[in-house]
Amino acid sequence: KNQVEQSPQSLIILEGKNCTLQCNYTVSPFSNLRWYKQDTGRGPVSLTIMTFSENTKSNGRYTATLDADTKQSSLHITASQLSDSASYICVVSDRGSTLGRLYFGRGTQLTVWP
């Protein structure tokens, strides 16, 4: 069964600190992995997308890593800001269908305190 597991479920950090969110997946055949940021009551917004051959990708203060051998990914947030408070969702796409089916994790709820 294709699954995406994220940890921790929730995380509280102080403004200015760094944090790392984890994602493990069993989706196969693997196509790509995305990290989305979802603010409360809003739709997800894409942060990074990585294909099989990419090990790391950055988007400002967000850096995602991918180890396709161990099927693990991480999202590192540097110098956190209050606006980083959101749910961060790991999404894995397979390449077994034209649709490019997406498998969603439950997200890590990040809260940044001043």
Next chain:
Amino acid sequence: EADIYQTPRYLVIGTGKKITLECSQTMGHDKMYWYQQDPGMELHLIHYSYGVNSTEKGDLSSESTVSRIRTEHFPLTLESARPSHTSQYLCASSESRGDVNIQYFGAGTRLSVL
């Protein structure tokens, strides 16, 4: 910023009412999707469309129906709403960049059925 719009943003209705959730995108995307998301849970695909006059059911069984008469419009209808339909409904459309299917999400409709 994605050009995909959902209305209404919030809806509170009584049991038995018929409702239609609107979703429109101006990006000319052929593929569109509806997801259902309960608080703290992952997104579940309930409907998708490859293009005009094409609609398919997703992974999660839903009593809702969809139609795709125009490329830009993908409304979701519940003929008789029930409290079990209370949830957030997210619409998305996608474009293909090589092997990667990029999905853009609307802000969502939060539905409460009393």
